Amino acid sequence: MRSVIRLAARPGPWKRGPVLAALGLLLGLLMLLHAQVPDAGGLGSLVETFLPWFGLCVPVLLAGALWCRSASALIGLLLPALVWLSLFGGVLGDKSHPGGDLAVVSHNVGAGNPDPVGAARDLAATRADLLALVEITPQAEDTYEKELATAYPHHEVRGTVGLWSKLPLSGTRTVDIAMQGMAGPLAAHLSAEERKPTPRALRTTVTTGRGPLAVYVAHLGSVRLMPRGGYRTEQRDAGAQALAEAVAAERNERVVLLGDLNGTMDDRAFDGLTSQLRSVQDAAGDGFGFSWPAKFPVARIDQILVRGMQPKSSWVLPATGSDHLPVAAGISW
Template sequence: MTRVRTAEPGQRGAVRRDDAGSGAWRARVRRAVRGAFRPGPWRRGPVLAAAALLLGLLMLLHARITDHAGLGSLVESFLPWFGLFVPVLLAGALWRRSASAVAALLLPVTVWLSLFGGLLGDRSQPGGDLVVVGHNVDAGNPDPAGTARDLAASGADLLALEEITPQARGVYERALATAYPYHTVQGTVGLWSRLPLSGTRPVDIETDYGPLAATRPAAARLAYNRALRTTVTTDQGPLAVYVVHLGSVRVLPRGGFWTESRDRGAKALAKAVAAEPDQRVVVLGDLNGTMDDRAFAGLTARLRSAQEAAGDGFGFSWPAEFPVARIDQILVRGVRPERSWVLPPTGSDHRPVAASISW
């Protein structure tokens, strides 16, 4: 015979055993139902896992992204910054306790490290035979004289300037005359040197004027010229130096990321370098793009980035206040970069870039 109560009649808190049994049974049912509908750690966070996989594939296959409206170039210009999405997704995965999302993050982490992991450390070496500096001095620079003094104090043997205006040209020539007895200015670009120069000429890189450039008078073309080539005489032999300012890139409301002028200039510059007879070549300039951009494949196939070979970190140079991209480049062939670095800001919207090279 089943006992109905667990305490004497009249005792407070008395509980029926059949009630207790049914309550425990109902609790077990509720737990089973909740367990059936609550996903485990490998089923949680499917959106986070998908986002992690898409991020990894985006970085892995960036070269296959269409360049319609400049989309591919835009992605590649800021490709290193896509790594910032990894800690964001990781925080979400930990909050959701999603094992699948954490596992999916292995793809973007691996891809990012394979692309940029080599840039995290210091790759510089002591020594060097020649120090070169390149700087877009900015047409709107409010203090060109101060910029010239800062650049002269860098100790550079070669000083390449871009975006020189007719109004500021005299300022740079006077301020740099003592430290650099040799110089040439071709249009808006110039080179100041401690060593003799010869064979100087402008280089047609078909910038903003495109095919119409050839129809302009020679004086007008030179005034707006944005590239030069010269030979620097060194104790070790001749060194071909190019100073370049490629066309601007713009984000247009209807046209997307406009790179036509820059891309045309990059192809013309790659063609000129390919035809260069000297084995030792240095290219300094504002290329308005990073070396990850597909537009520079012709250049990177023939030249080596001093920053990638001998820099410390990414070496971002633009904008000066908070650099987010390396668009000012020093590229070499036939010489070895020993060290590459970014100089402190001047009055320009770019930071100067420098490299020490040896034979």
């Protein structure tokens, strides 16, 4: 008799799990309206940087809904599931195509890389036509020049960024990306004199058989998650804006941007760049292509963006001793 009473008093499947149903709806609205999240303290950028990982909440809530046998919670999960698929479902497939006129590689070689010789040799082994390196310390610059000289007869270095090329380079200049002094892991390897404002971006022209190609190499400022200051992105955001202005003023129709931008292309801070350039990973990648941190990548902050060129393929290369993974792409005219 008591079991019958308990069964009758138990809420029906539509009344169970109201908290789970509410959480599912909130999760879906957060992903759907992520661009409306205020950026005070960098909150909006933080949400957008790790937006793909919000999808992991769906199976957790699903398990809870099944355990509670809650029909309302299951219905509430439809919104976040559909929103995540609409945002990232296309990333899951392989969009790459064979071929490509140029192979390019971008890598933050890491100021604390214990084996720059090995890193240089690994990168040379890719046989890429263009090889962009950032976070080059003064101590390691000679190493990269020596180890890459045979495979890449042309190279230009400005400050902590450089481009090695199999094709001739000309018109190289520094791009001011509004960095106010050196910060981040690179600073620990520099003297007080070397910590003064240092170039972190360059622009050069690559001479090809199909005409000139404008190439930018950049290393934007680091972001910091501070206990009291929030997610600090001011230096990075100022650099992104300056870089977008430089690209907007570029007269060459064909442009490639390579480097560590310290942010994902979902981040609103890069709207000025993504409105002009295409991400090769989004257009021709296989999966998310996460590049940082090297031991357990959770975000793609190393980018290859193009204008006037056709992305054919995009992939991530094995670790080199840096805390970033190299990223590579095949592009065509």
